Amino acid sequence: MTKVSMTINGKQVSGDVEGRTLLASFLREDQRLTGTHIGCDTSQCGACVVHVDGKAVKSCTMFAIEADGAQVATIEGQAAEDGTLNAIQAAFQEHHGLQCGFCTPGMVMSAAALLKENPKPSASEVREYLEGNICRCTGYHNIVKSIMAASGQDVSAIAAE
Amino acid sequence: MPKDGGIGAPTRRREDVRFLTGTGQYSDDMNVYGQTVAVFARSTVANGVIKSIDTSAAAAMPGVLAVFTGEDFVDVGGNPAGWLINSRDGEPMKEPKRPVLAHGKVRHVGDAYAAVIAETTEQAKDAVEAIEVDIEELPAVVNMKDALSSTNYVHDEIGTNQCFDWGWIEDNRAATDAAIKGAHHVTTLELVNNRLVPNAMEPRCSMAQYNRANDEYTLHTTSQNPHLTRLLISAFVLGIPENKLTVIAPDVGGGFGSKIYHYGEEALVLAAAKKIGRPVKWTSDRTEAFLTDAHGRDHVTTIELALDAEGKFLAFRTETMANVGAYLSNFSTATPTFLHGTLMAGNYTVPNVYVNVKAVFTNTAPVDAYRGAGRPEATFSLERVIDKAAREIGMDPIELRRKNFIKPDQYPFASAAGLEYDSGNYDALMDQMEKVADVAGFEARRKASEKNGKLRGFGVNAYIEACGIAPSNLVGVLGSRVGLYDAATVRVNATGNLSVMVGAHSHGQGHETAFPQVVAEMLGIDPQSIDIVHGDTSKIPFGMGTYGSRSLAVCGSAVVRATEKIINKAKKIAAHMLEASDGDIELTDGVFSVAGTDKSVTFGEVALKAYIPHEFPLEDIEPGLEETAFYDPANFTYPSGAYCCEVEVDPDTGKVSVERMTAVDDFGNVINPMIVTGQVHGGLGQGIGQALLENTTYDENGQLLSASYMDYVMPRADDLPFYTVDHSQGNACTHNPLGVKGCGEAGAIGSPPTVVNAVIDALQSGGKNVTHIDMPMTPHRVWSAMQNA
Numbered sequence: 001m002t003k004v005s006m007t008i009n010g011k012q013v014s015g016d017v018e019g020r021t022l023l024a025s026f027l028r029e030d031q032r033l034t035g036t037h038i039g040c041d042t043s044q045c046g047a048c049v050v051h052v053d054g055k056a057v058k059s060c061t062m063f064a065i066e067a068d069g070a071q072v073a074t075i076e077g078q079a080a081e082d083g084t085l086n087a088i089q090a091a092f093q094e095h096h097g098l099q100c101g102f103c104t105p106g107m108v109m110s111a112a113a114l115l116k117e118n119p120k121p122s123a124s125e126v127r128e129y130l131e132g133n134i135c136r137c138t139g140y141h142n143i144v145k146s147i148m149a150a151s152g153q154d155v156s157a158i159a160a161e
Numbered sequence: 162m163p164k165d166g167g168i169g170a171p172t173r174r175r176e177d178v179r180f181l182t183g184t185g186q187y188s189d190d191m192n193v194y195g196q197t198v199a200v201f202a203r204s205t206v207a208n209g210v211i212k213s214i215d216t217s218a219a220a221a222m223p224g225v226l227a228v229f230t231g232e233d234f235v236d237v238g239g240n241p242a243g244w245l246i247n248s249r250d251g252e253p254m255k256e257p258k259r260p261v262l263a264h265g266k267v268r269h270v271g272d273a274y275a276a277v278i279a280e281t282t283e284q285a286k287d288a289v290e291a292i293e294v295d296i297e298e299l300p301a302v303v304n305m306k307d308a309l310s311s312t313n314y315v316h317d318e319i320g321t322n323q324c325f326d327w328g329w330i331e332d333n334r335a336a337t338d339a340a341i342k343g344a345h346h347v348t349t350l351e352l353v354n355n356r357l358v359p360n361a362m363e364p365r366c367s368m369a370q371y372n373r374a375n376d377e378y379t380l381h382t383t384s385q386n387p388h389l390t391r392l393l394i395s396a397f398v399l400g401i402p403e404n405k406l407t408v409i410a411p412d413v414g415g416g417f418g419s420k421i422y423h424y425g426e427e428a429l430v431l432a433a434a435k436k437i438g439r440p441v442k443w444t445s446d447r448t449e450a451f452l453t454d455a456h457g458r459d460h461v462t463t464i465e466l467a468l469d470a471e472g473k474f475l476a477f478r479t480e481t482m483a484n485v486g487a488y489l490s491n492f493s494t495a496t497p498t499f500l501h502g503t504l505m506a507g508n509y510t511v512p513n514v515y516v517n518v519k520a521v522f523t524n525t526a527p528v529d530a531y532r533g534a535g536r537p538e539a540t541f542s543l544e545r546v547i548d549k550a551a552r553e554i555g556m557d558p559i560e561l562r563r564k565n566f567i568k569p570d571q572y573p574f575a576s577a578a579g580l581e582y583d584s585g586n587y588d589a590l591m592d593q594m595e596k597v598a599d600v601a602g603f604e605a606r607r608k609a610s611e612k613n614g615k616l617r618g619f620g621v622n623a624y625i626e627a628c629g630i631a632p633s634n635l636v637g638v639l640g641s642r643v644g645l646y647d648a649a650t651v652r653v654n655a656t657g658n659l660s661v662m663v664g665a666h667s668h669g670q671g672h673e674t675a676f677p678q679v680v681a682e683m684l685g686i687d688p689q690s691i692d693i694v695h696g697d698t699s700k701i702p703f704g705m706g707t708y709g710s711r712s713l714a715v716c717g718s719a720v721v722r723a724t725e726k727i728i729n730k731a732k733k734i735a736a737h738m739l740e741a742s743d744g745d746i747e748l749t750d751g752v753f754s755v756a757g758t759d760k761s762v763t764f765g766e767v768a769l770k771a772y773i774p775h776e777f778p779l780e781d782i783e784p785g786l787e788e789t790a791f792y793d794p795a796n797f798t799y800p801s802g803a804y805c806c807e808v809e810v811d812p813d814t815g816k817v818s819v820e821r822m823t824a825v826d827d828f829g830n831v832i833n834p835m836i837v838t839g840q841v842h843g844g845l846g847q848g849i850g851q852a853l854l855e856n857t858t859y860d861e862n863g864q865l866l867s868a869s870y871m872d873y874v875m876p877r878a879d880d881l882p883f884y885t886v887d888h889s890q891g892n893a894c895t896h897n898p899l900g901v902k903g904c905g906e907a908g909a910i911g912s913p914p915t916v917v918n919a920v921i922d923a924l925q926s927g928g929k930n931v932t933h934i935d936m937p938m939t940p941h942r943v944w945s946a947m948q949n950a
Contacts, residue, residue, distance in 0.1 A: 020283075034190035035183015037414070039362045040447040044870035047362060075183035089181040093173055096839045100669030101180025102362040102414025108181065123883070130878040134870065136362050136415050137669045139846025139908070140878040142839060159885055 004068045008033070009077025017064040023057075024048045026064035027074060035075040035105045039134070046133030049106035049113075050074045056113035058132070075105035078112070088112055088150040095155070097146030099137035106133050111147045120151050123158075166681055166688035168899075171835035174674040175689075176667070185412040188366035188381050189444045196368070197226055199430055199443040200285035202275035202292050203452065204267035207301035207524035207863020208315070211265060211274060215293040219277055222291055224284030226437045229429060230275045231264030237432075238397045240423055240488075244495035245640040246325045246520070254325035254520070257316035259488040261398065261425045261432070267296060268315055268487035269524050270865055271452025273425060278433050278441055301524040301863030305461060305482040308521050315487055315522040324485055324494065324520035329502035330579055337515035340476035344467035348550035353935045354538045356459035356484065356857035357850075358873060359531045361668075363414020364450045368442035369430035377405050378434070382427055384410040384696075385420045385666050386706020389643070391698050393423040393491065399431060406431075410696040413668035417847070418530040419454045420668070421708050422491045451868040456857055457531020459484035460497065464542045466550050467513075474565045476513035477505055479542060483528075485520045490529035494520065499639055500535030500627070500709075506576040507543045508587045508623045508801060509565040514577040524863040532847055532909040534709065536626040544622045544914035548921065549932055558918070559595070562623050563588060573895075580627060582799045584892040587623055590825050593890050594621075594803035598823035603807065606820075607926065615809040617820070618923025622804045622915040628903030629714030629798035629894075646793035647716035648703045651680065651723040653731075653786035655772035657765035658690040661723075664704015665716035666696050669843075670905065671836040672712060676720055678832055679899065683724045685751040686764055702789050710903030713832060714798050714894065721898040722790035731767045733782050738762050738770055798894045798902040802826035804911040808919040812927060815944025817920055819849055823885040824911060829894040829902035837904045841886045844908020850876035851909070852916035856937050874937070924950070 005014040008031060015030045027033045027050065036059055039047035048059045051073040078086050085093065088111050098104040107130070114121060114129045121129065126144045135143060141158075149155045163169030179185045216228040239258035246254045263274040275292050279285035302308045302315055308322040315322055328334060341347055367382040378401055384390045387408040395403045413420060430441040445453070461482045467475040483497030502516035551558040566587040567574050574582045595601070603619050610617035630636070633644035650662040661680060667673060673693045681688035694700050704716065732746040735753035739746070745756045754761035762770075770777075771786035807821040824841050831837050854874040858866040867873040893900030913936060920938055924931040929950040934942055 018283075028190075029192075033183065034187075035185070037187070037363070038189075039364065039414075040870050042447070042869050042871050044875075045362060045447075075181075079182050083178075083182075085178070085181060092181055093177040096174070096835050098177060098180055099671070099839060099843060100362065100415040101176070101185050101412065102187065104180050105183050124879070127877075127879040127881075134362065134875050134877060136360055136417070136847070136875070137843045138839060139842035139844075139849075139876075139884065140881050141842045141846075141884055144878060144883070158883055 002065055004065050006067050006070050006072050008072045009074060019063065019065065021064045022060050023062040023064045023067050024059035027059060033074050033076050037102055037105060039102065044134065046106040046110060047103050049109040049133065051109060051113065056110055075108060078108060091146040091150035095142050095146040095149055097138065097142045103133060103135045107135065107143055111150065114147065115151050120153060123148060164682065166678060168678055168682040168832050170678060170833065172674055172678055172833055174671045176671065176673045187363055187412045187414055188368060188383050191368060191381060193370065193440050196440040196442055197278050197280060197437065198282045198285050199276050199278050199433060199441050200282065200289050201273040202289045204263065204270060204272040204274060204296065206267065206296060206298045207270050208299040209267050209296040210299065211263065211267060212295040212297055214275060216275065218293065219288040219291040222284065222288040224280035225277060225288045227278040227433060228275060229262060229433065231260060231262040234261040235264060237261065237399055240393065240425060241397045242489040242494050243491045243642050245642060246327055246494045246498050248326045249328040249331055254494060255319040255321065256489060257319055261428045269526050270863055271449065271526060272487065276429050278437060303523055303525060303859050303861060303863050305484055305521040305523060308523050309519065315524055322522045324522055327498050327518045329498065329516045333513060334515045337476045337478050337513040340513045341465055341467040341478055344475050345470045346468045346554055348466045348546055348553055349463065350546045350549050350933060351463050352542065352545060352933065354458045354460040354462065354541055355851060355936045357457045357531055357855050358451055358857055359417040359419035359454060359457060360875060361415030361417055361419055364445035364447060365420065365424065365454065366444040367427045367430050368440060369434040370440045371434040371438065373438060378431055379407045379409065380427060380431055381409045381411060383413050383420050384408065385416040385668060385708055387666065387696055387698050388664060388704045389706050390423050390427065394428060394431065398428050407699040410666055413666065416668050417532045418457060418534060418708060421706065422455055422529060447870065448868050451873065452865060453526060455490045455527045455529035456486065457528065458538060459528050460538050462542050464546045466546045468550060468554065472554060472556050472561055472564050474509050474511040477511060477543065479505055479516045481518045483518055483520045484523055484525065486523060486525045486527035488527050490527040493527060493529040495641065496530045496535045501539050503578050503580050504536050504539035504625065504627060505543065506578040508567060508625045510567055511565065511577055525859055530708065532844065533906040536906065537910045537913060540624040540910050541914045545917060548918045558621050559591060563591060581796060582625065583796060583895040585799060585801050585827055586890065586892055587801060587803065589890050590801065590803040590827055591623065593887055594805055594823055594825040597825065597885055597887050598805050598821065600805065606807065610809050616812055616923040616927040618808050618810065618919040618921065618926060620806050620915045620917065620919025620922055622911055622918065624911045625799055625801040626906065626910055627797035628710035628800055629794055629897065630709040630711050631794065632796060633793050644793065645705055646791050647705050647719050648789065648791045649716060649719040649723045650702050650787065650789040651727050653727060653768045653771065655769055657768040660692050660694050661720060662694045662701040663716050663720060664701055664706065665712035666707045670707065670712060671833065675713065675833045675836055676717065679717060679720055680724050683728065684764060685749060710905040713899065713901045714897055714903050715792060715794055717899055717901065718897045719790045719792035722792055723788045726788035726790060727786060730786060730788065734767050734770050735762050737778055737782065795896040798829065798897065800826060800828050800902040800904065800907055802907055802911050804915045806915045806919050808916065808923055810920060810923040810943060812947065815940035815947065817853055817938055817943060819882050819916060822882055822912065824908060825887045825890060826904065826907050827891050828888050828904045829891050830900040831888055831891060832901065834888065837888060838886045840904045841908045842884055844906060845884050845912050846876050846881055848909045848912030849881055849916055852913045852936050852938060854880060854937050
């Protein structure tokens, strides 16, 4: 076992991990941050996306010890202290960008990384960026719409209620 | 204008907040004190005899608490099929036992023959590797046609690989044959409805606890229908009394059919929890999901359409082989038969329909209902052969469909496939589709695509489906072993807020938002004061769960009935409080008043009175305000739609892209249009996935070649377009109180033939005489078809 320390959502944490412990497992099992989900074994689905030192990372592709000393952000840290949703979360609710909710944490974290890099993405740029996030419920229409709305763009021309 | 939060309002979903903040509670998010882990040993061959299993080394590994094999379950029951199908000769279907763990033989790759319970996942996995198993591999039966003629049986004891040979309607066979023989024109099409893996993003997970003090079990599991799971485990598999087993399906990350069924892993963790006296959890990984979740579709079909000289349909005749895999999953025998054959008249006045379905055992994973369940297969066959016929007789495909549509004045309409359609207007749907999709502008768009070197095609489709399953009396006659009603309890608490316990389960459908809209509208109260309770057999009276687009049509109707009972009783209490007669009490916007007076009490005051019954007329009214209703529908509901799409095909590579996709549906009345639109979007995504990307491939040895997201092509955001969805043309269902029809599966039913029809149109426009391409229409398949044309 090796001791790791990192900052998660602004809080300093540490724990003992095996060399093979994935960051996703460390978050879910040691830290009880179960908003980060595991949907596949091949780093394809993106349900486990978190930010490590500001970059979107699939936490199932990274060992916990590799995040030693890092700043980690997860879905649990996205809303304000009083529970107010951030702009991306609020847009997902407003535009019905989620159904079963399982892929949603990864989608929100990927969207946040996208908007940091590209504050006003086009629809096709959003779609391309989400290549690594699979959703089975929404057909992506409302996810793309939500992310564009979160970026402050007018989405009224994209049909829906 | 709908009331805010009432029927018809696009109310934002309250459940979203927990999913958006990472506070949802999915099965694998829960851990309990003393929990252990189960890992399964699964067959790496598709067919083989288990000569020996030696678990002694595994049992001695660090952290191992128990090892189970098939031997441990020989005295318990099998996981049953829920629907008895009789063959054309009257013989009942073959029902080989589906054990908790394979015993004697393994029958598909992934078939579990042992399980290890250990302190940690890693220890359990290491111990599974230490199980010494000798499996003598036998040749696998994979291809359905080969399976029917082979003497290599998936189940030796039944002496055939044919589960049943079903005819619908057998009495129509001769007339259908005669109509085809004498027809002016007959169009024939052979097609494959490709095998799909449902791929809910949350893998299955089951966690069992056993309480020795009172001999009670609790199972947390990824289920669309916890009561059905409890019933199957209690009545058929383990024999645990229903009153000693609680099944809880907490937040569930999608189902699409695959989480309807009871699976052996659930029984295993229950038995293991009792044996070791500690909680046991199993979480599927994605590879296990590919190998063991029930798959969908997998039909090989020949369909014939007979027409007269004017283009009127005279008959549809269908021959289908339907793969059921190695074991019968719970609805696997209903899906290719009554959920498929009964829809084979489509939206049309065709007088003759005959369907023959042979269900075939193979050494592959079980196949069962997947989003649409039989209706996508029916619609695909019908709407492809109609399109082909239109080309052959030189008629516009929309005109040919319109010529044969059932007209609005013909309802109720007895279809030639045995159903009674209650309402619809297919011409109006087609009109709306032509309008919102700007069909008139297609030719200009085609020219623009041609300028860019692309072939553009237009495809159209009309569908009808049967939802809201189902009238128990009817399905009982047809072989169903369960009733298909649903139940709800409305509990008004003393302080005036409500808990509504529903048998339907929400795993993406937004019930926690939509069901309160119904109750709030009826009672005239704030929807935020109403909470939905679902997914827990200890809290809910009963329920058959969520599938077949039934939640609102069946369970929502039970909610209406229970709320009506609440209103009746509340009026009695109000009458007592206001010293009036019950018949004079009116309920408006949450206030009970005496007609024609200014005397009134609020809903909250009545609720309080019900629980503090001072000066209460106990001889007339019991204290409390809680009512339960069971609702069994009088008929199926019949959603229908007109879909179209435009595709571009790259003639150099064969790559297809869907440029425009329009879905116009008749869902009857709509409770929450935002949720309904989202349901259609999801179905469209899956339907386009089936048409262009997804395929489940077994090699000749029964090895699953597409068992990961590296190999099975899931639709991603850049594979799909924005959609145009319209449900303005609703015709209310005539027999349920909300007038709703169901919307969950429509998109997956309507879109696959639409996309294929459009690709064929594109290729034809490019001078390629291609009449059919099987799904998924990969670049390779499209390019090859163009080269061979």
